[in-house]
Amino acid sequence: MSPESEEMMWCHSCREEYDALDAGTCKECYEEASETEEELKREIEDLKSKVHFLRLSSPIESDLSPSDVSLHASSDRKGVYPPVPAHKIVLMSRSPVFRAMLGGEMEESRSGVIKIEDVSYNVLCSFVQYMYTADTLLNEQLACELLILAEKYQVKHLKFFCERFMTSRISNDNAVTNFAFAHRYNSKNLLESSLALILDNISTLTQREDYKDLVEKDPRLVVEIYEAYLSRQVNTAASVKELQNV
Amino acid sequence: MSPESEEMMWCHSCREEYDALDAGTCKECYEEASETEEELKREIEDLKSKVHFLRLSSPIESDLSPSDVSLHASSDRKGVYPPVPAHKIVLMSRSPVFRAMLGGEMEESRSGVIKIEDVSYNVLCSFVQYMYTADTLLNEQLACELLILAEKYQVKHLKFFCERFMTSRISNDNAVTNFAFAHRYNSKNLLESSLALILDNISTLTQREDYKDLVEKDPRLVVEIYEAYLSRQVNTAASVKELQNV
Incomplete structure (x- = not known):
């Protein structure tokens, strides 16, 4: 084998040539990972058939x-x-x-x-x-209404199902409404995601009508937003100071 | 970077050094595989919680x-x-x-x-x-009896559950009995696995009492074993001939 051919390698997965700088795994780990993936896929098939049976x-x-x-x-x-x-x-x-x-x-x-x-x-x-x-089959309105029922009747699995759907659809347009909703119906995941988005865009979102409505109707929640905002600022300042001291 | 260091690589998975001959994947495929594994694990968690809910x-x-x-x-x-x-x-x-x-x-x-x-x-x-x-919770006796019920009442999921348990426990000691059982209760997977083991050990197994019992009670099944054995021999001979002709 010539020295040149030793320097170039073939990826076992995509079958393309790569050099040492683009190396990923050794052969042993590649084979182990392939086996693991097969096992995980088999487990998924088993679980899917169990779900089908139990429905x-x-x-x-x-x-x-x-x-x-x-x-x-x-x-x-x-x-x-x-x-x-x-x-x-x-x-x-x-x-x-x-x-x-x-x-x-x-x-x-x-x-x-x-x-x-x-x-x-x-x-x-x-x-x-x-x-x-x-x-x-969910849409945004149905997810809200089912989450309320799930909270009332303590159907945790359904609550999580709705939360996940709503969290995946958080935008500037609904972050404030979702924050208030999550507060009311005790939805931790949705609360965290909507609060994070609000803090990222606080100067824009505080100009919106839904924010002004919230100040009017539930100022205690607005106080929570500002407290989270200040606490984030303090943490950021502390991290910057720490980096400067290093 | 010296030419020597270029020739040796670090595996991103096991963190150990390896050379070009032991290369597995490129970096891109490694990262993709890691993401896939994470996704599969999340899917498994979701399905497990669904099974828990549906039970x-x-x-x-x-x-x-x-x-x-x-x-x-x-x-x-x-x-x-x-x-x-x-x-x-x-x-x-x-x-x-x-x-x-x-x-x-x-x-x-x-x-x-x-x-x-x-x-x-x-x-x-x-x-x-x-x-x-x-x-x-299965044991060998229970798996047999539940398979019979599953066949009678057409509960496919339970039948598969028992079949898999029995197939994983096939040995020389029970291959003949399992073959007859699988035949009677229409259990394809168990039939194939037990027949394969019988064919691998035909000279030993035909000496056993359970085999002699089968000849006595259900000779048609014994004929099936021999037919499969002959067919395997013919196929092996054909492959050998093909290899010799290449």
Whole structure:
């Protein structure tokens, strides 16, 4: 082998030539990493098939077995929509609030009728669908409304599902509203993400109408924003000073 | 940089030095692979939390909500054990056989009583537990008995779970028995694995008692073994001839 050919190498992954400066891993680690990736993919397949097995078909779509409880959207005062059928075993397994409500001596346990306040029929259907399938198609409005229900009935998995959707859609246009919303419904991830964006753009965002509304309606939250802003400034100044001293 | 230092590289993964002959990937592919691994791990975490959410607590362990159906192990003729409680929605979602049985006009649908033949109370409990949780602790005997139930009630996920357990435990001691078992209960994976082991050790295994029993009880299966053996020999001979001709 000539010295030139020794200096150039072939990447086992992309099959292209590279030189020593662009080296990534040794062969042993490459092979280990490939095996790990295969294992992880197998684990994903296993888990997906488990999820598929564990999903129940939502009683809204198919009436597989007679339901023993029904949910009524109380915002539908005209009674235009039918009640949403469900099974106690499903609601009680997913939510400690339903467990207490349906397992005890409460009215709902006897009658099998649960009234859900301030919710529309469509949101209620999505809520019940999630309880059976761990999935539902979100948009921004639905994510907010389902998060409120998830917080109320302590369905942590659904709350996290909505939080993640909302966090991925934070922008200057909704950061202030989301911050107030996250505060109200105890949503830590959304709170942190929206606060970070507000602090990054504080001079722009404080000019907006939604910010002025917040000063009007809930000044305590605005104080929190400023406290976080000052604390960040102090930390930044301390880091700069530390760097200068080094 | 001296020419010597250019020839030696540091692996980004194990942090050790290696030379061009032991090169694995370029830096770009290494970084991509690391990102992929992170993504796969996040997907696994998501799926695990989904499985956790979708699991129902087995009615044998906790009586969360009143059951609407009960399973009776018919091998327990003395009635020593209680019937196993369950919910129609769960059994019907997991098994097309239970769906037909409980959704139609059959006796079981009306009475809510399902008699399961040739099964012990403990196996029945594991079966029901799997329907709620997608999990149960297996041993070799239990895996066989649950596979039979899974085949009978068409619970594919459980059948695969048992098959995988049994396949991982195939040895010379049980290959012939497993081959006959796999044939009877239509278990493709177990059939292939046990047949492969039998063909690898045919001269030893044909001396065993279980093989002689099979000749006695089900000679058709023994014919299948020999046919596979001959077909393998013909294929091997063909490959050897091909290699010689190259």
